[in-house]
Each structure stands twice: as structure tokens, then as C-alpha cells.
Amino acid sequence: MPWDYSNKVMQLFRDAIAGKAGTHFGRIDVPDGEGHHGSMQCGDAMEFTFRVERTGDDPKADRIMEARYQTFGCTSAIASSEALCRMLEERKITPIQAISIQNADIVDYLEGLPPQKLHCSVMGAEALQAAVVDWARKRGVALADLGIDPSQLVEDEGRVVCRCFNLTEPYVRRKAKELNLRSIDDITSAIKAGGACTSCHHEPGGLQDILNDIWGVQPPAVSAPSIPLPEQVPSSPLGRNARTPYQMAKEIERVVEKIVRPRLQLEGGDIEIVEIRDKKVFCRLLGVCAACTGAQQTLSFVVEDSLRDNVDPEIEVIPVTV
Amino acid sequence: MTMNQTAIYLDNNATTRVAPEVLDAMLPFFKDQFYNPSSTYPEASNARDAIEKARESVARLVGAGARSEILFTSGATEGNNAALWGALRANPERRHVITTTVEHPAVLEVARDLQRHGYRVTFLPVDRAGRLNAADLLKAISPDTAIVSIMHGNNETGVMFAVGELARLVKRVDPKIVVHTDATQTVGKIPLSLSRDLASVDILTMSGHKLHAAKGVGAMFVRRGARWRPFLIGGHQERGRRAGTENVAGIVGMGRACELALDSFHEKDRLRSLQSRLEKSVKASIPNVYVNGEGAERLPNTSNFAFEYVEGEGILMALVDSGVLASSGSACTSGSLDPSHVLKAMDVPFTAAHGSLRISTSRYTSDAEIDRLIEILPVVIESLRRISPYWDTTTNAPRQGVDVFIQEKYR
Numbered sequence: 170m171p172w173d174y175s176n177k178v179m180q181l182f183r184d185a186i187a188g189k190a191g192t193h194f195g196r197i198d199v200p201d202g203e204g205h206h207g208s209m210q211c212g213d214a215m216e217f218t219f220r221v222e223r224t225g226d227d228p229k230a231d232r233i234m235e236a237r238y239q240t241f242g243c244t245s246a247i248a249s250s251e252a253l254c255r256m257l258e259e260r261k262i263t264p265i266q267a268i269s270i271q272n273a274d275i276v277d278y279l280e281g282l283p284p285q286k287l288h289c290s291v292m293g294a295e296a297l298q299a300a301v302v303d304w305a306r307k308r309g310v311a312l313a314d315l316g317i318d319p320s321q322l323v324e325d326e327g328r329v330v331c332r333c334f335n336l337t338e339p340y341v342r343r344k345a346k347e348l349n350l351r352s353i354d355d356i357t358s359a360i361k362a363g364g365a366c367t368s369c370h371h372e373p374g375g376l377q378d379i380l381n382d383i384w385g386v387q388p389p390a391v392s393a394p395s396i397p398l399p400e401q402v403p404s405s406p407l408g409r410n411a412r413t414p415y416q417m418a419k420e421i422e423r424v425v426e427k428i429v430r431p432r433l434q435l436e437g438g439d440i441e442i443v444e445i446r447d448k449k450v451f452c453r454l455l456g457v458c459a460a461c462t463g464a465q466q467t468l469s470f471v472v473e474d475s476l477r478d479n480v481d482p483e484i485e486v487i488p489v490t491v
Numbered sequence: 492m493t494m495n496q497t498a499i500y501l502d503n504n505a506t507t508r509v510a511p512e513v514l515d516a517m518l519p520f521f522k523d524q525f526y527n528p529s530s531t532y533p534e535a536s537n538a539r540d541a542i543e544k545a546r547e548s549v550a551r552l553v554g555a556g557a558r559s560e561i562l563f564t565s566g567a568t569e570g571n572n573a574a575l576w577g578a579l580r581a582n583p584e585r586r587h588v589i590t591t592t593v594e595h596p597a598v599l600e601v602a603r604d605l606q607r608h609g610y611r612v613t614f615l616p617v618d619r620a621g622r623l624n625a626a627d628l629l630k631a632i633s634p635d636t637a638i639v640s641i642m643h644g645n646n647e648t649g650v651m652f653a654v655g656e657l658a659r660l661v662k663r664v665d666p667k668i669v670v671h672t673d674a675t676q677t678v679g680k681i682p683l684s685l686s687r688d689l690a691s692v693d694i695l696t697m698s699g700h701k702l703h704a705a706k707g708v709g710a711m712f713v714r715r716g717a718r719w720r721p722f723l724i725g726g727h728q729e730r731g732r733r734a735g736t737e738n739v740a741g742i743v744g745m746g747r748a749c750e751l752a753l754d755s756f757h758e759k760d761r762l763r764s765l766q767s768r769l770e771k772s773v774k775a776s777i778p779n780v781y782v783n784g785e786g787a788e789r790l791p792n793t794s795n796f797a798f799e800y801v802e803g804e805g806i807l808m809a810l811v812d813s814g815v816l817a818s819s820g821s822a823c824t825s826g827s828l829d830p831s832h833v834l835k836a837m838d839v840p841f842t843a844a845h846g847s848l849r850i851s852t853s854r855y856t857s858d859a860e861i862d863r864l865i866e867i868l869p870v871v872i873e874s875l876r877r878i879s880p881y882w883d884t885t886t887n888a889p890r891q892g893v894d895v896f897i898q899e900k901y902r
Contacts, residue, residue, distance in 0.1 A: 182805070185878060194877065209842055209881060212821070239878060239880035241800060242802050243805055247878060365829040451625075489626075489629075491653040
């Protein structure tokens with residue numbers, strides 16, 4: 170798929186991988202706030218740290234002076250991380266103010282992101298919020314007193330809706346409301362949910378149900394197409410004395426064990442039965458037999474003759490060499 | 492994005508440049524030889540003759556017994572659709588299809604569509620090196636199996652399947668089963684013959700633009716007497732087996748491309764040694780890398796790497812900046828959020844599946860270009876790992892405890 174990145178995204182990515190001065194990858198050794206988002210399994214992950222400057226005794230007056238990231242991800246994930254750090258260092262705002270930075274702000278800073286890459290900016294906003302919650306805990310700031318529910322910011326424990334990316338229902342609901350996600354495509358672009366196996370799209374309690382619940386839309390009634398079952402192939406009636414395929418296979422195996430294998434093993438070889446189909450025996454010669462130029466003869470004289478003499482004169486032995 | 496005139500093009504499994512000889516062969520058919528080959532006046536006969544000559548060239552490249560067994564198509568996607576649907580329509584009493592989990596979407600998606608139409612489909616798994624197991628195939632065959640479709644060479648990893656031998660086994664179980672192979676990635680790259688090694692294959696599909704012909708043209712081999720019905724109908728062209736006015740220029744170019752490929756098979760030895768040099772060097776200079784499909788028989792032009800703890804799109808982007816064009820099976824490059832179905836089927840660890848890089852060469856690839864890649868790649872991987880939270884630059888190894896952390900959380 171062609172890339173459709175803004176010049177800003179490209180510039181930030183290039184600066185970062187070139188390790189240019191003024192770029193922000195790295196880690197603050199003793200961070201005042203630390204947050205993670207994503208995982209390697211999901212294809213992108215970010216570790217974010219910041220340092221504050223303290224003024225007086227009021228932790229609420231702390232200002233974020235330095236921000237760093239380590240990011241595993243694509244071009245736009247790295248650019249989003251770099252953008253977040255630059256925004257924070259340019260603004261020198263308090264952590265409380267930083268909570269209001271949304272993924273849309275990161276997108277604006279990047280001069281746009283392709284829709285299927287929006288989740289990269291969401292990752293930045295989430296890691297920042299987690300870091301602010303960490304800062305509040307370390308600095309003894311009760312976010313709840315400020316009208317912010319920290320559990321709403323990061324935890325979102327609950328039933329997993331998207332199993333591929335391990336995203337819970339509370340998280341999907343919160344992001345759908347925050348980011349005004351109105352369709353499954355919107356959800357996938359923003360937070361990846363439903364982007365892999367797609368089985369959570371329309372299952373009960375799945376993404377569409379959550380959307381309907383939030384936005385009050387009723388799904389159009391769709392009757393599932395009926396898929397006809399494959400026709401059963403009637404098995405031919407067996408004569409009284411005919412063996413069933415199971416009995417035939419058992420007898421073939423018995424003769425191979427008792428007669429064929431011991432003979433081949435005498436010469437340092439062996440045999441593996443790959444499959445038995447009616448009277449066709451597919452087998453692989455092993456050990457010295459496999460490399461033997463007379464492998465074909467071995468199969469017909471030793472294996473086929475023994476089976477024909479002892480099981481059924483119509484047996485065919487077919488070599489498998491792959 | 493930088494448009495680099497002198498870019499090092501290492502994405503030949505995606506498409507190839509049109510050979511100059513091919514373009515020269517095509518041009519007259521855009522100019523004064525524009526006639527419809529079906530027209531009756533003498534002026535049109537030149538186009539007709541040129542198509543037949545091209546058919547002969549394709550037949551020779553794939554070792555077909557008769558020219559009439561070659562049909563021209565718009566490409567391998569059409570060919571694969573036609574192969575599967577055509578075989579099922581010719582065998583209406585059979586409702587089962589066998590294919591593999593690593594096919595190109597032009598087979599895989601058709602197979603999924605067949606499921607929606609009520610057919611049963613068995614997708615054969617592959618092992619860690621991308622190999623099929625003959626026993627799985629034999630066990631999957633049922634009395635109502637209509638078609639077995641197994642690709643010849645994998646577009647992502649270059650892993651080759653022993654299609655000729657597998658086809659022979661299928662025919663021993665049930666000669667009525669149609670055997671199809673998508674040989675898009677092998678035709679023109681390695682010698683093959685539908686009269687010898689692939690003598691049990693009924694239908695083979697291929698594309699023009701993977702062997703230095705133009706896009707929009709392809710061919711399929713349908714063995715005389717194979718149970719198959721035409722897919723595109725609505726005209727008498729190609730003896731009524733593929734309707735639609737012929738893409739004359741494209742077909743002529745494809746014929747020329749096949750002649751050139753037949754004369755260039757010696758190149759595969761050079762490409763094989765470049766492949767081996769590249770892989771050895773990457774493994775020696777970059778830690779935590781897998782060569783996907785290593786240990787399996789592979790195409791001489793394809794190397795698929797998986798670099799742990801970095802993401803493929805970033806690798807590609809950084810390579811573009813160094814003038815190298817390649818591709819990746821990472822989720823981010825595909826527009827989906829899931830990494831390549833091929834690497835997933837091979838159970839490549841997820842620490843690496845996102846960091847895949849495919850290098851695919853052609854006879855136009857120079858030794859110096861591979862040397863340049865060998866020089867750039869370690870720098871690119873290192874620059875991305877420096878940013879990665881899972882990598883410790885000071886020890887040049889995964890960050891301590893990262894394995895435990897990942898395992899606890901996700902395994």
C-alpha cells in the first residue's frame with residue numbers, strides 16, 4: 170500500500186533514525202512520570218518518560234521540561250512519539266494540563282496522518298496519560314480531587330472484545346465516545362480493535378453491538394446466507410467378506426511391522442507409511458533405503474510383494490519422496 | 492517521497508522492469524499493427540500470427556506439449572480465478588478443494604469465496620521452514636475433492652513446493668482430481684517443464700510482469716483433456732476458452748519475455764550466489780535475525796528476513812532514504828493490522844514477524860547493488876533498534892528481561 174505521509178511525519182522519522190540533535194528517543198533515568206502503551210504483539214509499543222521542574226511545594230505547579238520515548242513501530246509511530254515529546258517541551262505545561270493533549274493534537278502537529286495510521290497517535294496520547302497518572306501517584310497528587318478519574322484514564326479492565334489486540338470493552342467504549350468513532354472502520358483506524366481476525370465485528374457483544382449501544386443505531390436486519398452442507402458421498406456397500414478400509418489399513422500395518430520392516434532394518438533401512446487409501450499404500454523409505462539407487466525395486470520386490478502375498482493381491486505401493 | 496532515478500530495485504517479486512527487447516517487440520502493435528486479430532482483412536493477420544508466435548514461446552518456456560494448451564489471460568489473478576472456478580464447474584458433483592495456508596491472495600481469497608458458495612476447502616499447513624507435508628495432502632483428499640491448488644514458489648519467502656511430486660501423488664489417489672499450480676514466481680526464474688517434472692499438473696498459471704513483460708498480461712496452461720471449463724465467456728477468442736479481444740501488444744511482449752527468460756537461466760546461479768552472500772553477511776553482521784524459509788528449497792532470487800524488535804515499515808522507509816526499494820510483510824505496510832499470513836502460517840515468532848524484509852532480485856540486479864545493501868542494512872537496523880524499547884544499544888542485544896516480560900504477558 171502506498172505511503173501517504175506528510176512531510177512533517179517524514180522529517181520527524183528521518184531525524185529520529187538519524188539520531189539528529191534535538192530528537193527525543195531515549196529514557197529519562199529517574200523519571201517523574203512513566204507510561205507504556207501497546208505491545209510487540211500488536212505491532213507497536215511505546216515507552217514514554219518525562220521529567221518535571223518543581224516550583225515551590227505545590228506539585229500541581231510542576232512543569233514538564235523534558236520528555237523521551239522508546240518506540241517499536243512503523244514510520245508514523247516513531248513520528249508520533251517524536252511529535253508528542255516536542256509538543257510537551259515546546260509548551261512547558263503542567264502534567265494536569267498535559268492530560269488534555271489528545272491524539273488529534275498529535276495528528277495536527279504531524280500535519281495529518283493517514284486514517285489507518287491514526288492508532289499511532291492514539292498510542293502517544295495513551296502513553297502520556299499513563300505517565301501523568303504515574304506522576305500523580307509519585308507526587309501524591311489526587312487526580313480524583315481535580316475531577317479526573319485516573320481509572321478512566323488507563324485501567325479499563327474488563328471483558329476482552331478484540332482478542333487479537335487484547336482490547337477490553339471499557340476501553341473500546343471509552344475511546345469510541347472520546348474520539349467519536351461511529352463505525353467499525355473508525356474503531357479499527359483509531360485503536361486497532363477489530364483489525365486482524367475481524368471475528369469481533371458482528372458477534373454478540375462485539376464492536377457493532379457496542380457501537381449500537383453507544384450511538385443508538387439499530388443494525389439492518391440481515392438474514393445469514395444459508396450455506397448448503399456438502400453432500401455426503403455414499404460409501405459403497407461392503408460384501409460380507411470384504412474388509413473395511415480400517416481393517417485393510419490395520420492388516421497392512423501389521424504386515425509392514427512383522428515382515429517388511431525387519432527385512433529393511435537388516436540392511437540399515439526403514440519404512441514409514443504415509444497414508445493408506447483403499448489398496449494404495451503411500452510410503453517413504455528411510456535410512457540407507459532412501460538413498461539407495463534401487464529404492465524403486467526395494468519398494469516393489471520387498472514391500473509390494475509382501476503386502477500382496479499377505480494382505481491383498483491388488484495392493485499398490487506408491488513411493489513418497491517429498 | 493524521494494524519487495530516486497538510480498534507486499536499487501530489490502522488489503522483483505512485486506513486479507519487474509520491462510525488458511528493452513520486450514518493449515521493442517510491443518511497440519508496433521500500439522502503432523500501425525493496431526488491428527483486431529479477429530478481423531478478416533489481410534492487415535489483421537500479422538497480429539494473429541504474432542499471437543501464435545508468442546504462444547509458441549510461452550509453451551516452450553514451460554515445456555508444454557502443445558501450443559494449444561496455452562491461453563493468454565490478463566494476469567495470474569485472472570488465471571487463478573479461472574483455474575479454481577473452471578475446475579469446479581467442470582466437476583459439479585465434487586464440492587471439495589484443497590489448497591495451502593500460504594497461497595497468494597489470488598488463490599486464498601478465491602478459496603474463501605468458494606467456502607461462502609458452499610464448497611468445502613482444506614487449507615494445508617506448513618512447518619516452521621514453510622514446507623508442506625505430503626501426508627497432510629494425502630489425508631486431505633476425499634472422494635469429492637475436485638481440485639488441488641498448490642503454489643509452485645512462494646512470493647514472500649521464495650519457498651518452493653515439490654508440486655510435480657505432490658501432483659503425481661494426488662493423481663495416484665484419484666486421477667480425476669484437477670491439479671493446479673500458481674507458478675507466478677517460478678516461471679522464468681527456474682527451468683520447469685510441464686512434460687517432465689510437472690507432468691502431473693493439469694493447470695499452471697503465470698503472469699507476464701514478473702518476468703520482464705508488461706503488466707496486464709499473463710498466461711495459463713490447461714493440459715489437453717483436463718477437466719476444466721472456461722471462466723471468462725462472451726467471445727470466440729482463444730478457441731472459445733478465454734473470451735475478450737486479445738491484448739496483442741501485451742501478448743507479443745510476453746512471448747518475447749519468455750524467449751529472453753529461456754536464454755537467461757544461467758543467471759539463476761549468479762542470483763543464487765548473491766542470495767547466499769547476502770544472507771550470510773546479514774546473519775554475521777546483525778544479531779537477532781531469522782532467514783524465513785531457511786532450510787527449505789527456495790527460489791534463487793528471494794531472501795526474506797525477520798529482524799527482531801523492529802518494525803518492517805520503518806525498515807523500508809529508512810531503506811528508501813538510502814535508495815533501496817524492497818518490501819515487507821509487516822502489518823503496517825499492508826494496510827491491515829495483521830502481519831503477513833505467510834509468516835503467521837510459518838509460526839515466525841511475533842517478536843520478529845513485524846520486522847520482516849523481503850529482498851527479491853532479477854537478472855538486472857548487479858553484484859554491486861547487493862554489496863550496497865549489505866553495507867546499508869546493518870546501519871538501518873541499528874538506527875531503528877536504538878529507538879526500540881526492547882533493545883539495549885550498549886550490549887547490542889535485547890534489553891535484559893525483555894524476553895521474560897514478553898513471555899509473561901503474552902505467552
